[in-house]
Amino acid sequence: MVESVKESNSSNISNKNIKPIVEYKKVHKSFGDVEVLKGLDLNIFPGEKVALIGPSGSGKTTIIRMLMTLEQPTSGEIIVDGKNLWHMEKNGKLVPASEKHLREVRGDIGMVFQHFNLFPHMTILQNCMTAPVQVQKEDKESAKKRSIEMLEKVGLGDKLDNYPNQLSGGQKQRVAMARALVMRPKIMLFDEVTSALDPELVGEVLEVIRDIAKEGEMAMVLVTHEMDFALEVADRVIFLDDGVIAEEGKPSEVLEESNNERLQQFLYRFRS
Amino acid sequence: MIIINAMIEVFPVLMKGINITITVFIFSSIFSYIFAFIAGLCRVSNNRLVRGGTSIYVEIFRGTSLIVQLFWLYYAIPMLFDVGIDNRLAAGVLAISLNYGAYMSEIVRGSILAVDKGQTEASIALNLSRSQRMRIVIFPQAFRMMLPEFGNYLIQILKATSLVSLIGMTDILYHGNILRSTNLSAAPTVYLLLLVFYFIMALPLIFLTRKGEQISKRGVAS
Known part of the structure; x- marks a missing residue:
């Protein structure tokens, strides 16, 4: 597995000297007795678009939820832009991260959820401008202006x-x-963002993601069941199975040329 | 005719107590809400000590009789500790508020916990701090859910104010009882009028509760 990670890094990122913006190091995650992730090693590079695919329960959503600090890894480290996410140094020792530390490190990460999680008591505009004003201390007028621009864009x-x-x-x-983008994240996480939508509404959402992806500078991690979309947008596709990375590489390689039997089965179910 | 005459006689007597009843009601409501919010927020705190201490308060005041609590505050505690409340209004308001605050804190707690977990997750993803999450996202939604039950408790607090007559406060029930003890045949008229008094005072509260229900139905579901 370590080999395959190296391989994919060199195959996807032409300049090997670029430092990853996110590093997962031997990350394990258990829910009760169930081990969902069994030692994940994964690097994500600035601007890279990564699609996570795999059967339900394979841990793909858990991967991005840990990065967003919504779940805590059972063991292992996650490094964001050189900073340890879940641990901080205190008197020369590594201790569990405080709320303050988490807020510092996760500031560059944004996330979009399957069930939207919009704030129902706020207007669309308020939904977008609350965080820039409250968290980034941007002045109201400029946050409003940028929020409106972003909403127009979508x-x-x-x-x-x-x-x-x-x-x-x-x-x-x-x-x-739009609400996530107004925060100008360096890394955007998409958690099955089309799964809760009626089929005829999926297209408009994918189109926005496609536009964001084209702009390029933001790293994106997409947990998705839209295989054709992954093929089109992603630089790298990762197939998770049973808590480990079972296959990864360029979308065309993974989705069309792989001999991995589990992956074949998984894709077969989707295409039939 | 006799009844009407009796009413004309009873009505002004009861009116003498209306000030006290309304004063106790207003102060009790305000302090009940204050206790409810403080205790409710403490019950969802991350600090185990805060949570534990608050639940002891809630369970003691929910689990014992309001009348006995009132007597403790007004008669027993001053005797035991030589400090206490010789002010009847303060004792009455405090007893009612502590008791109803304990009940209502459960509504505050329940409503906060009933806000969809996705709301907290979205606020974390937007990097709001813990207190911002509560203040900007969770509490405003929880508050709407509290309104109907809060209205119900207002009505109950109004009715509970009648207990202060037992520590000698001259509310409408106190005046009614005095009148009945001097004129036994007036009992039916006195108590009928008392019911009417409470009911009329409860009417705006019933209306408020309805209003609360409407507001809470509106705009919560995303």
Whole structure:
């Protein structure tokens, strides 16, 4: 597995000297007796688009939830931009991270959720501008201006004063993306963002992700069941199975040329 | 005719107590809410000591009789510790508020816990601090859920104010009882009018509760 990581790094990132923006080092995660991740080693590079695929329960969502500090790894380290996420140094010893430390390190990470998780008591505009004002201490006018621009970009410039329950699922998810993007993250996490949508609404959401991906500078990690989309947008596809990386590489290699039997089965179920 | 005459006689007597009843009600409501919010927020604290201490308060005041609590505050504690409340209003308000605050803290706690976990997760993803998460995202949503139950408890607090007559406060029940003891035949009229008094005072509260229900239904689901 270590070999395959090295291989994929060199195959995807032309300049080997680029430092990864996220490093998972021997990360284990258990929920009760169930071990979901069994020693994950994974590097993500600045600007890289990574698609995580795999059967349910394979740990793909857990990977990004740990990075967003929504789940704590059972063991192992996650390094974000050179800083240890879940541990901090105190008197020369590594101790569990405090809330303050977590906030410092996760500031460059944004996330979009399967169920949108918009704030129902705020308008669309308030949803977007609250965090820049409260967290980044941006002044209200400029946060408002940027939020409006972002909402226009995702095609919702005419819904600023609407509440989330007045929108369709696809619109809600686009607001959620605008809300995350206004924070200008270096890493964006997408947790099955189209799974809760009616089929006819999936397209509009994928289109926004496609646009974001084209801009390039942000690293993106997508947990997805949209194989064709992964093929199109991702620089690297990672197939997780039973808590380990079972296959990874360029999308075309993984999705079309791999001989991994489990992957074949998994893809077969999706394409049939 | 006799009844109407009796009412004309009873009505002004009861009116003498209305000030006290309303004063006790207003102060008790305010302090009940204050205790409820403080205790409710403590019950969802991360600190085990805070949580544990608060649940002892809640269980003691929920699990014992309000009348006995009132007597403790007004008669027993001053005798035992030589400090205490010789002010009837303060004792009455404190007893009612501590008791109803304990009940209502459970509504505060329950409502906060009932806010979808995804809301906390989204706030973490936006890097809001713990207190910002509570203040900006969780509490405003929880508050809407509290409103209908809060209205119900207001009505109960109003009715509980009648207990202060037992420590000698001259509320409407106190005046009614005095009148009945001097004129036994007036008992039915006195107690009928008392019911009417409480009911009329409860009407705006019932209306408020309805309003609360409407607000809480609106705009919570995402």
